[in-house]
Amino acid sequence: MINLEYLENIKENTKVSHPEKLEKTDDIQVKIALRNCGVIDPRSIDEYIARGGYFALHKALSEMDRKEIIEIISNSMLRGRGGAGFPTGKKWQTAYDYDVDKKYIICNADEGDPGAYMDRSILENDPHSVLEAMAIAGYAIGSDEGFIYVRAEYPKAVESLKYAIKDAEEKGFLGKNIMDSGFNFTIELRLGSGAFVCGESTALMESIEGKRGMPRVKIHRTAFRGLWQKPTVINNVETLANVAQIILKGADWYRSIGTEKSPGTKVFSLVGDVKNSGLIEVPMGTTLREIIY
Numbered sequence: 001m002i003n004l005e006y007l008e009n010i011k012e013n014t015k016v017s018h019p020e021k022l023e024k025t026d027d028i029q030v031k032i033a034l035r036n037c038g039v040i041d042p043r044s045i046d047e048y049i050a051r052g053g054y055f056a057l058h059k060a061l062s063e064m065d066r067k068e069i070i071e072i073i074s075n076s077m078l079r080g081r082g083g084a085g086f087p088t089g090k091k092w093q094t095a096y097d098y099d100v101d102k103k104y105i106i107c108n109a110d111e112g113d114p115g116a117y118m119d120r121s122i123l124e125n126d127p128h129s130v131l132e133a134m135a136i137a138g139y140a141i142g143s144d145e146g147f148i149y150v151r152a153e154y155p156k157a158v159e160s161l162k163y164a165i166k167d168a169e170e171k172g173f174l175g176k177n178i179m180d181s182g183f184n185f186t187i188e189l190r191l192g193s194g195a196f197v198c199g200e201s202t203a204l205m206e207s208i209e210g211k212r213g214m215p216r217v218k219i220h221r222t223a224f225r226g227l228w229q230k231p232t233v234i235n236n237v238e239t240l241a242n243v244a245q246i247i248l249k250g251a252d253w254y255r256s257i258g259t260e261k262s263p264g265t266k267v268f269s270l271v272g273d274v275k276n277s278g279l280i281e282v283p284m285g286t287t288l289r290e291i292i293y
Helices: 004-013 045-050 055-063 066-076 088-097 118-125 127-141 155-171 201-208 237-249 251-255 288-292
Strands: 104-109 145-151 186-192 232-236 265-270 278-283
Touching (some): 004 055, 045 155, 055 237, 066 127, 088 127, 088 232, 118 155, 118 237, 118 265, 127 145, 155 186, 186 201, 237 251, 278 288
Parallel strands (some): 145 186
Antiparallel strands (some): 265 278
């Protein structure tokens, strides 16, 4: 039986692979989406739990109703990190409002921008943060099925996700009657074939449905009519990587980071003619000068 005591026991008795990286401080970085990257073994679900993993899902299923979850995400002012910046809570609320027999959660992991590898890093190094967030989102809107649409050019990320999904199912964090709550939720992988256009939400859904990946004429929001014409929530990897921490620590905590209108952090990949290349996660409002120099 998965309960709080079970999670606490694993957390107390499991050590992360690279604890020395937790001690490093940085004047500019605040890590939420990247908090586990390079710290834990991505193939160890116990190490993810040792860093507080699946505690948010337990809290959501045992202590909160669906409206409370959506309210916290809305109050946090978390916005989509894929580029559009659409309010995540509003997207979830729209899908929740439709009383239909089937709804879907999609993680958009089709990161096609040249030089961008923010999502890839999370998928390779902390896949359970995405799975946990998708399960929370599924519970919140009333969905029992999710898809991760990932680039086939990310073989390490695909392998990491396959392993994590299998492990989560075996441990009881995905599948039927999750944590004895009566909530069922499954996640399937769908691999893209390198089409840049499939990063667009409606083209992505066409591809999942087995059609040519071309954008639809968008008469309705996807939260109303999306995958197979059912209410569908699509969030990108980085957006989802923030969800569990918001559920655990609250909307006020998240809004204390970043700016008044755009709270939280953003991950950037620094590439090209710069002295220090790599990933960096900083509070919203940080200038490019600070990031680069």
